């Protein structure tokens with residue numbers, strides 16, 4: 001049995017690797033998908049501790065790195081327990097991308113480099129980066145050939161199905177990636193034009209899996225444990241990338257649905273996550289950035305609506321912890337703000353009626 005220690009305890013991993021990215025063993029088949037604004041060090045560490053098999057940073061602009069933007073370089077901060085860690089970069093300029101990949105590998109030693117070919121946001125894709133690269137397969141070929149022959153670490157790519165529905169070129173791109181040295185392909189089952197609309201199409205993921213020998217990571221609309229089993233059965237993919245469904249439910253990496261997580265587990269993780277955010281970002285930014293997680297952690301939890309606004313407007317961690325503790329105690333005692341507030345209102349209403357009748 002392989003085990004490692006993280007800030008969330010000792011993690012036991014399966015004894016045999018499920019698959020390899022070149023020589024790197026992966027002890028699991030569920031991975032947190034890269035998400036700008038979410039895949040930071042604190043959240044990645046939580047997901048790894050709960051079973052995500054590797055970490056991906058969010059996408060980072062090679063241009064920002066070239067200009068030594070502090071923020072760009074900070075996205076690549078990681079903890080050793082996160083290994084294997086993939087650094088994801090994007091750009092439309094092959095020379096700059098190759099140079100910056102080399103720089104980050106030399107300085108920060110990630111386990112793999114991943115190239116973003118899926119970002120649909122116009123100010124990235126219209127410039128030819130992200131999903132924009134799918135329109136220039138020759139550039140993809142040159143980029144991967146250069147990266148795979150110059151970098152000491154494996155290079156992987158994350159793609160969409162194509163730009164338009166009528167120009168889906170995922171099979172062509174998958175072959176180009178494999179032929180030019182890519183060590184794995186992650187596939188989000190949508191086109192650039194779909195952005196996040198409609199349903200992800202998993203059939204192309206199965207086609208790619210049948211067409212290449214390198215590992216294929218399936219992605220798109222995996223929302224619950226049953227979806228994990230479905231995408232694996234339907235596509236034969238080596239691993240599943242889970243994005244949005246992990247926000248508020250990182251337990252999905254333990255194959256637990258939102259409803260299977262107890263209030264106590266949820267409360268404990270909320271506290272741990274907040275502490276990690278404060279530690280990483282500092283007290284002010286930490287609490288503000290934590291709000292987008294809190295809203296998902298408590299979504300659908302009974303009586304969460306009673307505290308949501310108050311929790312989301314806390315400006316200090318002390319305020320948050322105080323309020324959260326009160327809610328937790330009431331929840332455990334079976335008394336909720338809803339009941340208490342209603343009772344107070346009822347009392348006030350009654351005394352008002354009594355006074356006016358007198």
Ligand SMILES: Cc1cc2nc3c(=O)[nH]c(=O)nc-3n(C[C@H](O)[C@H](O)[C@H](O)COP(=O)(O)O)c2cc1C
Nearest residue numbers: 033034035036058059158188220221222242243244
């Ligand atoms: C807020 C947000 C930020 C994202 N940022 C990235 C990114 O930096 N790199 C990337 O490859 N994909 C990014 N994605 C796409 C996801 O990795 C994933 O492919 C997509 O959300 C579909 O998977 P899901 O249905 O499991 O969320 C982002 C998605 C969201 C919702």
